[in-house]
Amino acid sequence: YRYVNRAHADLYGFDDPEALVGKDWRTLYGESEVERFESEVMPVLREAGEWRGEATGRRKDGREFAQELSLSLTDGGIVCVVRDVTERRERRKRLERYETAMQNIHDGVYTLDAEGRITWINETAIEAFDSGYEREDLVGSFVTKILDDEDVEKCLSLIQELLREDPHGSRWCEIAIQTAYGDEIRCELNLSLRPFEDGEFRGTVGVVRDISGRKRREQQLSVLNRVLRHNLRNELNVIEGNAERLATELDDEHARQARLISKASEQIIDIAETARRIEAVLDRDDATTSVDVAAVVEERCADLRDAHPDATITVETPSERRAIADESLGEAVERLVETAIGNPGAEPVATVTVREADDRMEIRVADGGTGLPRSEIEVLFEDRETPLRHGKGLDMWFVKWLVDSYGGELDFERETPEGSVVVVRLRPASVAG
Structure with a gap:
């Protein structure tokens, strides 16, 4: 080293920049990293006159740190600019682990940037959702390609709520993916915010589950329930009315049997009414x-x-x-x-x-x-x-x-x-x- 500024010395754990002047640069790197520099980096530097990339430096106390290194060849030697990127490397590793996990879950997962463009999507979202789109059709596109205006507004509202109240939490909603075929896939969406960087909003992560089969069954059961309950009540009212009339017109034994029919009809009508009330309770808003x-x-x-x-x-x-x-x-x-x-x-x-x-x-x-x-x-x-x-x-x-x-x-x-x-x-x- 011929010259070292204060920032460079601080980065390597030296109090005085002069302590590095005269030292061999190799003392600030491990053996394997020195070998890589000499066999890979220096030949490129001599031929191109510059090199930029990542390396692993070693501080005075022996601790290693990730660095971004910029080397420029001049008449007076090599100008070296170093920046600590340990945090960035750790974020990248966490993201790689996260993406690996997301690829292996059974739900569709995607990420959006702050502008609403799709930046990543897992295999399940492509293979399990018959949307008519391939990955290259979606990555880089705005999410409006697969969501209508109503669902976009719904998601924006949830994002604003998360930013305002719960940045590390998540919110659920139902959406409909608009397919390339012109139809839609009903889905359940779990929406959360991507980790902030320098305090800036970086976009969202969505976990999507196809619930179209469930919604179809709910609709079928709802129709069957309404028809059955309506018809059941009407027919039982007829049975009960006729049974009561027979009870007043027939002799003792037959009248007793008619009253039993009327009572049974009344009990079934009561069950049907209770079922209606249960349905109303289960469908009501959670407004305790x-x-x-x-x-x-x-x-x-x-x-x-x-x-x-x-x-x-x-x-x-x-x-x-x-x-x-x-x-x-x-x-x-x-x-x-x-x-x-x-x-x-x-x-x-x-x-x-x-x-x-x-x-x-x-x-x-x-x-x-x-x-x-x-x-x-x-x-x-x-x-x-x-x-x-x-x-x-x-x-x-x-x-x-x-x-x-x-x-x-x-x-x-x-x-x-x-x-x-x-x-x-x-x-x-x-x-x-």
Whole structure:
């Protein structure tokens, strides 16, 4: 070295630039790197007069670092400019590992730059999605080539939300990929931001899953459900009306049979109506809020006393207790109480208690009798119906799914002094989220 500036000395860990003057440059590189310079770099430098590339330097304390090196041949020797690129090399390695992982997952993955151009796409996105495009058709193109204006605006809104609130998080939405054939592929998109560089937004990463089959099945089931429920209700109303008329016109035994038909029809209509309410609950927006549980219980139980004058319905609740729920909570309370007072072979008795327990708000509905059969309880926790064990109606499923949507839980206590107890546990409003 004939001359060394302060920045160069600092880069290699020397306090004084003069400490490097007179030293051989080879002392700042490992043995293998010196061999590479002498066999590969120096011949190019002598022939072309310059060389630029990456190397691995060695600091005074022996630690190695990635560097970008620029060499220029002059009459006075070689001018060497060095820049530490350790961080850039690490980012590149992380990106290579990330891309390798993305190539091997079963969902389509792509990256966009800050302007919305597709910069990378994995094999799954090409092979599994019959879009009519090859990789070279997409990489370098704007994403508007495969998304319509509505989906582009939807994604832009999510990007702005991430930038504003959650730069390291992700957001979900549904999109439709517009294919080269003129049709579309319904997809679920998980959108996140690419790592920032120097504080600048660099684009997005998207993980895409084809849900067109699922959407098709949902549509088919929805149509079948509406048709079946509508026709079922209409035909059962006819059966129930005729059965009631026959019950008034026939003799005792035939009248009894007609009343059985009417009652069975009424129960099936009630099941169909419960199914409709369940569908409405599952389709509703997730808009929970703070609800005064005590007031809801008091109000619904007052209505139930009027509707069931022979039943004994007792309420034990403080003046106000708030939890996370929505306006459907009252219907859940109503169905639980009606289940309690409707147990066959037991007195129509229900006790409803609201209390705080273990950081949760509890609604306890006790029937004072034998309660639900064990098979009725177990099937709820299996999350499926079986041919041999199924619930009498859908009321308890309605309550379970509704409570689940609140972030709460449903539990059962059998053989207590209160009888059989159904327990709804909700998040208190003060600790929601």
